[in-house]
Amino acid sequence: MTEERTTADQLLSIPADDFVAELGSVISRLSFVHEMETSGALYLPFREPPPPPSPYPAAFYSAEEWLRNKRDQLLEAIVIEFDYGAKRNRYANQSSAKLVQDLAKAIKPVCDLPYQLDPLLVATMLVKIGLDEFCAGYDPLTSDSQNWSLEKALGYDRLKANELTHKARALVRAGRWKRAVPLLESALRFCPLHFIALNDLTDIYARYYPKCDKGLEYGRKLFRQAELSGHMEPEVLDTIGWAGFRHGGKINIVEDVLKRAEMSIRNGESGYITIGYHLMAVLAAQEKYSDARRLFEKFSKLPATTTIDSESLHAAKQLRNTFPEMPQIR
DSSP: OOOOHHHHHHTTOOOHHHHHHHHHHHHHHHHHHHHHTTTTTOOOOOOOOOOTTTTTTTHHHHHHHHHHTTTHHHIIIIISSSHHHHHHHHHTSSSSHHHHHHHHHHHHHHHHHOOOHHHHHHHHHHHHHHHHHHTTTTTTOOOOOGOOOOHTTTOOOOOHHHHHHHHHHHHHHHHHHHHHHHHHHHHHHOTTTHHHHHHHHHHHHHHOOHHHSHHHHHHHHHHHHHHHTTOOHHHHHHHHHHHHTTTTOOHHHHHHHHHHHTTTTTTTTHHHHHHHHHHHHHHHHHOOOHHHHHHHHHTSSOOOSSSSHHHHHHHHHHHTTTTTOOOOOO
């Protein structure tokens, strides 16, 4: 087996939604470098991407935008030069890796400008979402590139996912989190990149199902999407940090993430009590009782305005009662 074939097989083994995010992040980085180079910049300063429109990561939009803008050129290469319509049945009896390899050669000129994007990545993406969907009948002359949608090609239903997530959040706020779980999991089936549903599932599993492989997997996906999208709000950092702690992550990294969350939210704001309790628990687990006491004093007198903050305040008071007494100063 050739190295090219092995690479194609490896790429094809990645789940479609993860691959969309990965391709999008590559495009985002390359487009930024291209922008800086063409503007005459001598160096690339660190820049955080702006928060994308909820619920999708920025990478999703980058991938769709690139594919839509390049669609007419890709269609010409696929339909006319590659002649996919005539070869379709033949490739149906071969491995997908073979189709990816041959397609990559055909679309390489399209991928070279302006970013020199790896054609094997793009070919894998097209095969994963379905060449039939992308080509829309193999007619590049009448198909409108603006009508093509990546979420449609992937079989996603963003509006349905939003609806399910909205219902689930109402249940969580009412303390009925068990009924919210299947709704959130359904939302991810309709839209695997739904950031809010993934965040809420990660939070529920961290809160109520510690040391759980499924919860750990949700946490990893959330961390990855947060990195790709720039979603680093206090609530997201808190969810990631608490999930890491509850599922056995490295305690020093967990503490750092939760400290960032605590410092980026206003004292007294909804959610502050919960973030404070989570950080307090991590400090106590490392026997940093002085720091934990000081943090407890900051939020323990605040009013709990949500069910989750109320539960967190109660848990924090119970945890505080387990601390060893400070030695008397004489």
